[in-house]
Amino acid sequence: MINLKKLRLTALIILLLSLLALALPMLAGRIYKKLDIFSDSKNSDITLFLHEKGEKLELSFNEYLLGVLLAQIDGDHHRETLRAAVVASRSALLYMKGACRQLCKADADYCNCESSFRYMGREAYEKDNGDSLSSKLFELIRESDGEILLYRDSYALALMHRSSYITTESSYEVYKRSYPYLEPVITAENPEIKEFFILESEILQKLGKYIGERYGAGIPLSPSLKLGRTGRVDSVNLCMCDIPASEFTEIFGIPSRSFEIKEAYGGLVVTSYGVGDGVGMSLMGADKMCSDGFSYKDVLLYYFKGCKIISEN
Numbered sequence: 001m002i003n004l005k006k007l008r009l010t011a012l013i014i015l016l017l018s019l020l021a022l023a024l025p026m027l028a029g030r031i032y033k034k035l036d037i038f039s040d041s042k043n044s045d046i047t048l049f050l051h052e053k054g055e056k057l058e059l060s061f062n063e064y065l066l067g068v069l070l071a072q073i074d075g076d077h078h079r080e081t082l083r084a085a086v087v088a089s090r091s092a093l094l095y096m097k098g099a100c101r102q103l104c105k106a107d108a109d110y111c112n113c114e115s116s117f118r119y120m121g122r123e124a125y126e127k128d129n130g131d132s133l134s135s136k137l138f139e140l141i142r143e144s145d146g147e148i149l150l151y152r153d154s155y156a157l158a159l160m161h162r163s164s165y166i167t168t169e170s171s172y173e174v175y176k177r178s179y180p181y182l183e184p185v186i187t188a189e190n191p192e193i194k195e196f197f198i199l200e201s202e203i204l205q206k207l208g209k210y211i212g213e214r215y216g217a218g219i220p221l222s223p224s225l226k227l228g229r230t231g232r233v234d235s236v237n238l239c240m241c242d243i244p245a246s247e248f249t250e251i252f253g254i255p256s257r258s259f260e261i262k263e264a265y266g267g268l269v270v271t272s273y274g275v276g277d278g279v280g281m282s283l284m285g286a287d288k289m290c291s292d293g294f295s296y297k298d299v300l301l302y303y304f305k306g307c308k309i310i311s312e313n
């Protein structure tokens with residue numbers, strides 16, 4: 001005769017075990033099946049916390065490096081520029097390892113929030129097998145394995161951006177932290193010029209908390225700018241009221257803080273120069289140097305003054 005009690009108990013145990021089996025991977029974080037092509041990195045494995053998914057990945061350092069590079073680089077660049085970008089980002093990632101545990105309390109070596117680096121996941125290069133940028137970058141990651149930028153024997157936080165206008169920017173202006181190797185240098189690329197027309201109604205709608213009452217009381221927009229020491233805009237003055245440039249550029253999608261502003265019939269015309277925050281190496285500036293015959297090493301030592309390049313291998 002079947003022991004009904006025993007059967008129920010067994011079923012209960014099986015149910016509990018299968019629930020546990022389901023829950024365990026969630027608790028431990030999702031573990032990527034590691035791709036063999038990335039496995040020779042000497043910096044081995046890292047953990048990455050993805051805020052929007054609440055997910056922790058375990059992947060090889062080189063795979064993470066590729067994902068960070070893909071999130072920062074678009075368009076065509078000189079091969080030497082890309083090599084400089086690989087070495088710079090490798091050093092910056094090593095500098096930042098573990099920092100998010102303090103900055104945003106993520107329980108991982110890295111995360112993808114504002115206090116860390118943007119990351120483009122595996123789908124970015126897996127889907128697109130013939131994609132020349134990811135394969136070029138991957139080849140360069142292999143070729144330059146172990147090559148890093150040091151400042152006084154520590155990894156350098158070698159940041160980069162797309163393009164600047166005349167000079168790069170000091171890290172203090174953007175991040176309120178000074179690094180001797182993230183100070184402005186002259187950069188020779190053609191600035192990427194973009195023009196925006198912003199309607200008066202849009203300005204009122206989006207900047208109402210600053211200028212609403214004044215505008216209503218008949219004070220004209222009369223735009224003017226306050227500039228910082230590298231010529232980038234610190235604040236925009238509208239209706240005799242200061243608006244931080246960082247907020248202004250974010251609200252209206254202006255790609256850099258190098259811009260001019262003019263009053264036009266029915267609104268404002270903003271002309272911007274360059275793309276990105278201007279800190280560290282300019283990719284377009286590096287392209288200009290490389291097409292003039294300079295090497296990736298020249299480029300790195302130019303943009304990151306006082307640093308040296310070594311090979312950890």
Ligand SMILES: [Zn+2]
Nearest residue numbers: 104106111113
């Ligand atoms: Zn974070």
